[in-house]
Amino acid sequence: MGRNRATLADVARRAGLSKTAASMVLNGREGTRLSAEAHQRVFAAAEELGYRPNLAARSLRTRKTATIAFVSDIVATTRFAGGLIRGALDAARERDHVLLITETQGDATFEQYAIEAMLDRQVDGVIYAAMATRRLTVPPAILGGPVVLLNATSADGLPCVLPDDDRAGRSVATALLEHGHRDAIALIGRNRLKEGDPEVSLAARARLRGIQQALGDAGVSLLAECFCTEWLPEHGYAAMRGLLSRPSRPSAVICMNDRLAFGAYQALGEAGLSVPDDISVISFDDDPIAAWLRPSLATTALPHEQMGRRAVELLLDGGAAEPSLVAMPLRRRRSLAPPAG
Amino acid sequence: MGRNRATLADVARRAGLSKTAASMVLNGREGTRLSAEAHQRVFAAAEELGYRPNLAARSLRTRKTATIAFVSDIVATTRFAGGLIRGALDAARERDHVLLITETQGDATFEQYAIEAMLDRQVDGVIYAAMATRRLTVPPAILGGPVVLLNATSADGLPCVLPDDDRAGRSVATALLEHGHRDAIALIGRNRLKEGDPEVSLAARARLRGIQQALGDAGVSLLAECFCTEWLPEHGYAAMRGLLSRPSRPSAVICMNDRLAFGAYQALGEAGLSVPDDISVISFDDDPIAAWLRPSLATTALPHEQMGRRAVELLLDGGAAEPSLVAMPLRRRRSLAPPAG
DNA sequence: AGTGGTCGCTAAACTGATTTAGCAGAGCAT
DNA sequence: ATGCTCTGCTAAATCAGTTTAGCGACCACT
Numbered sequence: 001m002g003r004n005r006a007t008l009a010d011v012a013r014r015a016g017l018s019k020t021a022a023s024m025v026l027n028g029r030e031g032t033r034l035s036a037e038a039h040q041r042v043f044a045a046a047e048e049l050g051y052r053p054n055l056a057a058r059s060l061r062t063r064k065t066a067t068i069a070f071v072s073d074i075v076a077t078t079r080f081a082g083g084l085i086r087g088a089l090d091a092a093r094e095r096d097h098v099l100l101i102t103e104t105q106g107d108a109t110f111e112q113y114a115i116e117a118m119l120d121r122q123v124d125g126v127i128y129a130a131m132a133t134r135r136l137t138v139p140p141a142i143l144g145g146p147v148v149l150l151n152a153t154s155a156d157g158l159p160c161v162l163p164d165d166d167r168a169g170r171s172v173a174t175a176l177l178e179h180g181h182r183d184a185i186a187l188i189g190r191n192r193l194k195e196g197d198p199e200v201s202l203a204a205r206a207r208l209r210g211i212q213q214a215l216g217d218a219g220v221s222l223l224a225e226c227f228c229t230e231w232l233p234e235h236g237y238a239a240m241r242g243l244l245s246r247p248s249r250p251s252a253v254i255c256m257n258d259r260l261a262f263g264a265y266q267a268l269g270e271a272g273l274s275v276p277d278d279i280s281v282i283s284f285d286d287d288p289i290a291a292w293l294r295p296s297l298a299t300t301a302l303p304h305e306q307m308g309r310r311a312v313e314l315l316l317d318g319g320a321a322e323p324s325l326v327a328m329p330l331r332r333r334r335s336l337a338p339p340a341g
Numbered sequence: 342m343g344r345n346r347a348t349l350a351d352v353a354r355r356a357g358l359s360k361t362a363a364s365m366v367l368n369g370r371e372g373t374r375l376s377a378e379a380h381q382r383v384f385a386a387a388e389e390l391g392y393r394p395n396l397a398a399r400s401l402r403t404r405k406t407a408t409i410a411f412v413s414d415i416v417a418t419t420r421f422a423g424g425l426i427r428g429a430l431d432a433a434r435e436r437d438h439v440l441l442i443t444e445t446q447g448d449a450t451f452e453q454y455a456i457e458a459m460l461d462r463q464v465d466g467v468i469y470a471a472m473a474t475r476r477l478t479v480p481p482a483i484l485g486g487p488v489v490l491l492n493a494t495s496a497d498g499l500p501c502v503l504p505d506d507d508r509a510g511r512s513v514a515t516a517l518l519e520h521g522h523r524d525a526i527a528l529i530g531r532n533r534l535k536e537g538d539p540e541v542s543l544a545a546r547a548r549l550r551g552i553q554q555a556l557g558d559a560g561v562s563l564l565a566e567c568f569c570t571e572w573l574p575e576h577g578y579a580a581m582r583g584l585l586s587r588p589s590r591p592s593a594v595i596c597m598n599d600r601l602a603f604g605a606y607q608a609l610g611e612a613g614l615s616v617p618d619d620i621s622v623i624s625f626d627d628d629p630i631a632a633w634l635r636p637s638l639a640t641t642a643l644p645h646e647q648m649g650r651r652a653v654e655l656l657l658d659g660g661a662a663e664p665s666l667v668a669m670p671l672r673r674r675r676s677l678a679p680p681a682g
Numbered sequence: 683a684g685t686g687g688t689c690g691c692t693a694a695a696c697t698g699a700t701t702t703a704g705c706a707g708a709g710c711a712t
Numbered sequence: 713a714t715g716c717t718c719t720g721c722t723a724a725a726t727c728a729g730t731t732t733a734g735c736g737a738c739c740a741c742t
Contacts, residue, residue: 004485007728018692023730033690055461056397056406057728060697065397067441067462082422089444093451098458100408101442103430110434117439120396121408144345233633259633266635269610289630292574292600294607348698359722364700374720398698401727 006049014045022046026053059122068092068315069118070101071111071142072129072150083304084129084150090305091312097124115141125315128152133162135198150311153202153323161310161324165203165284168300168328169210172254172282175298175330177218179280180338181252186224187211188239188264189231189256207256207284223250231256236263244271251339252280258287261297276337286331295334303328347390355386363387367394400463409433409656410459411442412452412483413470413491424645425470425491431646432653438465456482466656469493474503476539491652494543494664502651502665506544506625509641509669510551513595513623516639516671518559520621521679522593527565528552529580529605530572530597548597548625564591572597577604585612592680593621599628602638617678627672636675644669 012022017038024032025042045051059065070088072081085101092099100118104111118126125146130136135153149160176185194204215221224246226239236255240263243250255261261283268275275281275295283290286301303326310324353363358379365373366383386392400406411429413422426442433440441459445452459467466487471477476494490501517526535545556562565587567580577596584591585608596602602624609616616622616636624631627642644667651665 008730009728019729020692020694020731021690027730033688035690038690052457052461054401054463054728056400056463057697058730059397060395060401060699060728061730063697065462085442086444089442093443093454096458098462099442101426101430101440102434103427113434116393117434117437120393121406121439122395122397237635262633270635292603294578294611349700350698360699361701361722361724362720368700374718376720379720395698398727399700401698401729402700404727 005054006051008051008053010049011042011045011051014049015041017042026051063122065122065124066097067121067123068097068099068312069115069123069126069142070099070129071104071114071118071126072102072131073104073106073136074131080131080302080304081129083302084308084311087305087308087310088127088150088312089308091309095312095316097312097316111139112141115139118142119144127311127315129311132201133165133203134201146315148311148315150307153198157321159314159319159321159324161307161314161326162202163302163307163328164325165206165328166210167325168284168330169207169212170214171210171328171330172207172284172300173211173214175282175332175336176252176254176280177214177220179252179336181280182218182220184223184248184251184339185215185220186226186243186250186253187222187256188226188228188236188243188253189260190225190227191229191231191256192227194231203284204256211254223248228256228260231260233259233263233266236260237267238263240264240267241271244268244273250279252282252336255281255283258283258285258290258297258299261299262289262293265293265297275335278340280337280339281335284328290331290333293335298331298333298335300328300330346395347392349392349394351390352383352386352392355390356382358383367392404463406463406465407438408462408464409438409440409653410456410464410467410483411440411470412445412455412459412467413443413472414445414447414477415472421472421643421645422470424643425649425652428646428649428651429468429491429653430649432650436653436657438653438657452480453482456480459483460485468652468656470652473542474506474544475542487656489652489656491648494539498662500655500660500662500665502648502655502667503543504643504648504669505666506547506669507551508666509625509671510548510553511555512551512669512671513548513625513641514552514555516623516673516677517593517595517621518555518561520593520677522621523559523561525564525589525592525680526556526561527567527584527591527594528563528597529567529569529577529584529594530601531566531568532570532572532597533568535572544625545597552595564589569597569601572601574600574604574607577601578608579604581605581608582612585609585614591620593623593677596622596624599624599626599631599638599640602640603630603634606634606638616676619681621678621680622676625669631672631674634676639672639674639676641669641671 008019008022012019021034022042025039102114104114126142127148127150129150130152133151138154147158149158153160191204194201228235228239255264261281283297283299286299290297290299306326349360349363353360362375363383366380430440443455445455467483468489468491470491471493474492479495488499490499494501532545535542569576569580596605602622624638624640627640631638631640647667
């Protein structure tokens with residue numbers, strides 16, 4: 001790979017100048033008194049030779065590699081990860097940086113290994129990302145340099161980037177209120193573990209709080225709340241069947257994520273009920289399936305790309321100590337309508 | 342990041358030996374005549390200082406970075422990418438390598454930039470991945486070193502890793518034949534562009550060929566073939582509606598991917614038809630939604646993890662020149678049943 | 683004539699590893 | 713005593729950059 005690359009010495013020789021001169025010119029150093037002609041010659045020589053600096057050599061001296069470690073528990077493999085990585089890649093490129101990506105799979109040995117591999121390569125900083133929005137403990141090894149937590153917080157008060165689930169909860173509830181739903185709103189996806197343990201999830205609690213606040217402000221309380229052990233389609237399906245077996249049918253359902261909503265759709269379809277004519281549905285995440293469902297599902301988008309981008313910005317440009325909350329935009333789609341009757 | 346790291350010189354000093362000795366001991370060099378005691382002292386010193394070699398410095402000398410470039414058109418952001426990356430990460434870790442990931446977004450400027458960024462960092466090789474299985478033209482810049490194409494081929498005869506779509510097509514058709522379907526099998530997802538232009542897709546043609554061969558061998562021909570401009574749920578929905586409006590209803594439908602199948606399910610649901618009692622459905626990809634559908638969708642899995650893994654193995658361990666085909670396992674699920682009546 | 687300052691540039695040190703070439707001392711045969 | 717080999721180890725070069733310190737030429741000023 002990259003044999004025969006021209007070196008700085010080659011450029012200098014061709015320009016008839018010293019390595020020092022060539023280095024300074026190519027780095028655009030201010031305050032050197034190199035002549036305009038010297039600049040010309042160096043640029044010309046570099047151009048002709050197709051010179052590109054060897055970053056390994058440079059970083060040996062400067063201790064900068066223009067490389068960021070992106071360490072995640074398991075995020076790189078889920079479809080949620082794509083956005084985080086893409087955003088981070090974009091922002092990194094804009095700043096002439098590159099991403100070294102590893103995954104720990106939640107395994108302490110792998111994590112140890114991954115972090116050492118990154119540090120051995122002299123990365124300029126670490127983005128430590130989690131798949132589920134949650135609080136975690138940062139391995140001490142990475143605390144020697146800049147760190148940003150992505151989709152996670154820690155007790156250390158490290159800079160972090162989180163989706164604004166609280167506000168998302170409010171906007172979901174508000175959207176239903178705006179459509180005229182009041183006393184027949186049900187919630188699918190309560191979960192004691194997720195709501196109670198910040199190391200499992202921060203999102204569940206925040207979403208719930210946002211929903212309750214918005215409804216509370218409007219003097220409305222939930223018709224029903226369904227607990228689900230997981231947030232998968234089958235649980236949404238079961239929850240919705242449970243709701244439909246009750247005497248009073250909800251006019252609208254909030255699902256804690258789109259996969260639950262997908263399951264809810266399935267139950268509604270089997271029951272011969274129509275979304276949104278019989279029941280409105282709204283949800284969180286903006287999973288790709290949300291747009292594929294019939295009718296398309298209104299939801300609040302997890303702004304993964306922006307979050308990934310923000311993490312890089314925070315890491316390289318520095319930033320506030322308080323958590324950086326990224327708005328979750330509401331996607332208004334066909335699953336919303338005023339209550340029937 | 343990583344200030345205060347002990348250097349080889351520190352280790353040597355503490356061991357009371359030269360850098361040379363320390364280097365040789367730590368690298369386990371054969372044929373040096375260093376005493377057992379010298380070995381002891383070096384290992385002890387390295388241990389006590391928590392020594393880790395600076396890979397930038399090492400690679401300057403050895404021209405090896407233990408780093409692989411993973412360049413993709415757009416793969417890193419789709420949910421399909423996860424598996425490719427995870428497999429590659431796993432295999433890389435097993436070989437003490439690390440992945441530098443970039444995305445070109447199909448943009449020539451970005452691609453140029455990404456490749457230069459990788460080469461500047463002296464990567465040991467490049468994995469060039471495509472989102473859609475297709476033939477592509479490899480940028481000449483990366484041909485200076487080892488390259489493996491992932492989910493793609495090229496005219497250059499470079500080593501490449503592809504899913505075995507042809508065989509998948511045969512196993513899909515065979516599965517239907519085994520359930521007793523013969524003369525009422527329909528196909529959703531014909532597409533002249535995908536089938537005709539290898540630079541757009543190799544999968545469409547291979548899947549189709551496999552299906553036709555298996556059916557042909559059984560003396561069966563398709564009841565109907567639906568063309569779709571894209572392979573999205575809405576197209577599957579429209580195609581299935583079209584099929585249902587015809588006089589003779591199919592007993593089974595093959596969809597060219599799971600998203601089409603999802604759309605087909607929607608149309609069947611609306612028509613009040615049951616999968617698999619009225620119509621069996623089988624498909625390709627094993628998208629996460631396949632398992633979430635009710636009933637769960639039989640499909641052939643794109644073996645992304647294995648493909649990513651294979652690419653790294655091919656790159657580092659060398660391998661055959663012919664395309665490395667990875668089997669697409671058939672996932673037998675509830676959407677298959679014998680034809681009604 | 684000597685001094686000081688600016689201009690335009692370079693030699694050499696430095697980063698942290700690997701690798702080549704070779705040195706000092708011991709043991710042994712002649 | 714001399715030459716030879718073997719053992720156990722090290723000095724120094726090398727990779728490709730950046731950075732520090734400073735040199736020689738020229739000019740202006742006293």
